[in-house]
Amino acid sequence: xxxxxxxxxxxxxxxxxxxxxxxxxxxxxxxxxxxxxxxxxxxxxxxxxxxxxxxxxxxxxxxxxxxxxxxxxxxxxxxxxxxxxxxxxxxxxxxxxxxxxxxxxxxxxxxxxxxxxxxxxxxxxxxxxxxxxxxxxxxxxxxxxxxxxxxxxxxxxxxxxxxxxxxxxxxxxx
Numbered sequence: 001x002x003x004x005x006x007x008x009x010x011x012x013x014x015x016x017x018x019x020x021x022x023x024x025x026x027x028x029x030x031x032x033x034x035x036x037x038x039x040x041x042x043x044x045x046x047x048x049x050x051x052x053x054x055x056x057x058x059x060x061x062x063x064x065x066x067x068x069x070x071x072x073x074x075x076x077x078x079x080x081x082x083x084x085x086x087x088x089x090x091x092x093x094x095x096x097x098x099x100x101x102x103x104x105x106x107x108x109x110x111x112x113x114x115x116x117x118x119x120x121x122x123x124x125x126x127x128x129x130x131x132x133x134x135x136x137x138x139x140x141x142x143x144x145x146x147x148x149x150x151x152x153x154x155x156x157x158x159x160x161x162x163x164x165x166x167x168x169x170x171x172x173x174x
Contacts, residue, residue, distance in 0.1 A: 115154035
């Protein structure tokens with residue numbers, strides 16, 4: 001999908017995002033595990049992707065990644081429609097595309113990846129803002145997420161919002 005295609009879908013509304021933010025960040029760790037198990041049954045490769053991103057961070061950040069993964073999944077399924085199964089091939093294709101785009105940026109002399117620019121291009125302002133606000137709180141007020149982990153969460157957001165938005169576009173025939 002082209003970046004401009006994301007502006008052809010209506011962004012998830014603030015009410016859905018606020019509910020998801022409140023709900024998923026109040027769950028106990030046991031409840032998060034149960035929700036992750038349910039996600040595995042519906043979206044095995046999304047589940048695996050979330051685990052992959054959470055594998056190389058500290059437990060505090062891992063739990064944060066699980067919660068935002070669940071939050072993104074909920075928001076898309078609630079606001080648009082039940083998202084079809086996202087396949088392993090879709091993950092691989094997106095990873096290749098992101099790597100190619102990163103190499104193009106380096107060749108163009110931009111050695112720093114602009115996560116904010118990537119997120120803005122996805123046209124999900126309420127969702128991105130809610131996660132970014134929560135991330136800032138976890139990083140600065142609670143001091144339980146490091147700067148490097150913050151970057152990892154940015155990649156999680158880009159990956160999953162892109163995958164889910166692509167499914168919405170495909171389903172709408174864009």
